Amino acid sequence: MKLxxxxxxxxFLISILASCSKDEDIIDNxxxxxxxxxxxxxDELEVESFIYxxxxxxxxxxxxxxxxxxxxxxxxxxxxEFLANATSPEMLFDNLTANFDRFSFITDDYNSLEExxxxxSGATGIKFGVGQISGTGNVFGLIRYVLPNTxxxxxxxxxxxIFTEINGQKLTSANFSSLIDKxxxxxxxxxxENNQIVLTDETVNLSDDAYTENPVYIAxxxxxxxxxxxxxxxxxxxANFDDELNDAFAEFKAxxxxxxxxxxxxxxGGSVESAKDLASMITGQFNDKVFIKERWNxxxxxxxxxxxxxxxxxxxxxxxxxxxLINSLNLSEVYVLTSASSASASELIINGLDPYINVVQxxxxxVGKFQxxxxxxxxxxxxxxDASTNHTYAMQPLVFKSINSAGKxxxxxxxxxxxxxxxxxxxxxxLGDENEPLLETAxxxxxxxxxxxxSAIKRLDFQQLGESDMNNIEYQRMYINELPxxxx
Numbered sequence: 001m002k003l004x005x006x007x008x009x010x011x012f013l014i015s016i017l018a019s020c021s022k023d024e025d026i027i028d029n030x031x032x033x034x035x036x037x038x039x040x041x042x043d044e045l046e047v048e049s050f051i052y053x054x055x056x057x058x059x060x061x062x063x064x065x066x067x068x069x070x071x072x073x074x075x076x077x078x079x080x081e082f083l084a085n086a087t088s089p090e091m092l093f094d095n096l097t098a099n100f101d102r103f104s105f106i107t108d109d110y111n112s113l114e115e116x117x118x119x120x121s122g123a124t125g126i127k128f129g130v131g132q133i134s135g136t137g138n139v140f141g142l143i144r145y146v147l148p149n150t151x152x153x154x155x156x157x158x159x160x161x162i163f164t165e166i167n168g169q170k171l172t173s174a175n176f177s178s179l180i181d182k183x184x185x186x187x188x189x190x191x192x193e194n195n196q197i198v199l200t201d202e203t204v205n206l207s208d209d210a211y212t213e214n215p216v217y218i219a220x221x222x223x224x225x226x227x228x229x230x231x232x233x234x235x236x237x238x239a240n241f242d243d244e245l246n247d248a249f250a251e252f253k254a255x256x257x258x259x260x261x262x263x264x265x266x267x268x269g270g271s272v273e274s275a276k277d278l279a280s281m282i283t284g285q286f287n288d289k290v291f292i293k294e295r296w297n298x299x300x301x302x303x304x305x306x307x308x309x310x311x312x313x314x315x316x317x318x319x320x321x322x323x324x325l326i327n328s329l330n331l332s333e334v335y336v337l338t339s340a341s342s343a344s345a346s347e348l349i350i351n352g353l354d355p356y357i358n359v360v361q362x363x364x365x366x367v368g369k370f371q372x373x374x375x376x377x378x379x380x381x382x383x384x385x386d387a388s389t390n391h392t393y394a395m396q397p398l399v400f401k402s403i404n405s406a407g408k409x410x411x412x413x414x415x416x417x418x419x420x421x422x423x424x425x426x427x428x429x430x431l432g433d434e435n436e437p438l439l440e441t442a443x444x445x446x447x448x449x450x451x452x453x454x455s456a457i458k459r460l461d462f463q464q465l466g467e468s469d470m471n472n473i474e475y476q477r478m479y480i481n482e483l484p485x486x487x488x
Contacts, residue, residue, distance in 0.1 A: 048083040050378040060398040061098040062297045110394035124206035125150025131462040139171040155204040160428040163187035183208035218432040219248035221255040230257035237270030237345040249281040249327040263337040268476040269344025284328025286316040291352045294400040333358040335442040343367035344478030355406040361417040368414040371398040372478045425460045
């Protein structure tokens with residue numbers, strides 16, 4: 001079985017993504033005959049047929065999977081025999097996606113998927129990384145930030161706290177992934193001092209309560225050396241919070257901000273449209289110019305280029321998806337803070353803005369995710385309307401790769417920073433404080449000050465193994481809400 005994320009989720013209740021839509025009459029859909037056959041004669045293969053048809057139709061890397069070729073099977077019966085040999089829908093999905101695809105996934109509960117795209121999930125209140133001290137077997141969790149109004153904030157946990165046990169079980173490289181996936185758990189509490197992990201006698205019980213996270217974690221304006229510097233820590237491109245993001249930029253505008261630091265160090269991505277609108281908030285002078293272009297599989301690329309080429313272009317704009325006017329700063333430069341956890345839509349911001357303004361990336365190399373996905377449901381047009389009531393399976397396959405206006409894409413090794421700084425556990429700092437090391441590095445560059453002192457501080461040498469959200473279905477995803485509309 002390939003090494004990729006396959007998630008089977010417990011149920012939740014609220015939906016977000018708008019229906020996908022495409023015109024099956026316009027596109028010569030070779031899978032349509034199979035759909036009809038499966039719905040009437042092969043009910044036992046309903047989910048497997050949905051998986052095959054969706055990937056055969058829309059998967060970005062269709063050409064890299066021989067079984068998805070339109071001519072691979074000699075007949076529908078031959079294809080159904082192949083589907084019947086699958087031991088599970090998840091195994092079939094795994095076998096029908098490319099070996100190098102780390103990001104496509106399937107779920108047996110699309111209600112939960114939709115909730116998570118809205119930012120709704122359970123939360124113990126801590127966002128953390130998991131590391132292993134180099135040359136040892138010592139594995140630890142490091143709290144990056146604490147969500148307000150959660151069990152963690154009530155317990156007084158804070159950024160920089162360390163834990164080495166969950167429910168009394170010592171973290172190891174082999175067990176940490178399963179241990180951090182528990183809904184309710186107890187951690188021991190420690191901290192780092194003089195390059196050593198110091199543990200206290202304190203333990204904290206954390207409960208996984210229903211929670212909707214506002215991704216606009218911090219937004220403030222500094223006035224330093226005569227400059228108005230805006231700082232915003234944005235932790236997810238969540239469509240439901242576009243207004244909150246826009247409100248933060250309204251405040252920056254009212255404060256006369258002339259420089260901006262956008263903190264995406266822990267942002268794993270999200271909505272493509274939210275990314276496009278954020279780019280328009282930062283700028284404003286490029287309305288209607290190309291932010292990014294899309295490249296689909298050959299069938300859909302050729303179709304859109306012929307029928308509706310505008311559907312392949314994401315342009316800077318001046319309105320949110322709800323029609324509210326965007327608050328733009330009209331900047332010609334932005335500083336973006338990144339880490340090895342910055343992915344997908346976070347990288348899209350950097351790549352999409354780069355041809356237009358001076359984007360100064362500060363921090364660590366990013367993940368390297370330039371593809372977007374869409375939710376496919378088991379219906380004739382893969383929209384949620386009229387989806388099968390026999391199951392709640394849905395797929396989130398990659399459907400296009402993003403390309404900036406200068407033609408840049410395929411940054412599989414991530415985006416390299418202009419100013420390198422990796423967070424130092426001995427000098428972790430307070431988020432939103434102008435002396436927090438990563439933010440201070442950006443401010444020093446804005447003000448033309450020398451970068452002094454930070455490199456001399458002793459470091460705890462460790463390897464990052466994972467992080468708190470790594471088992472979540474929306475982890476490091478970039479998605480569109482629906483397939484492009486077609487001009488008729």
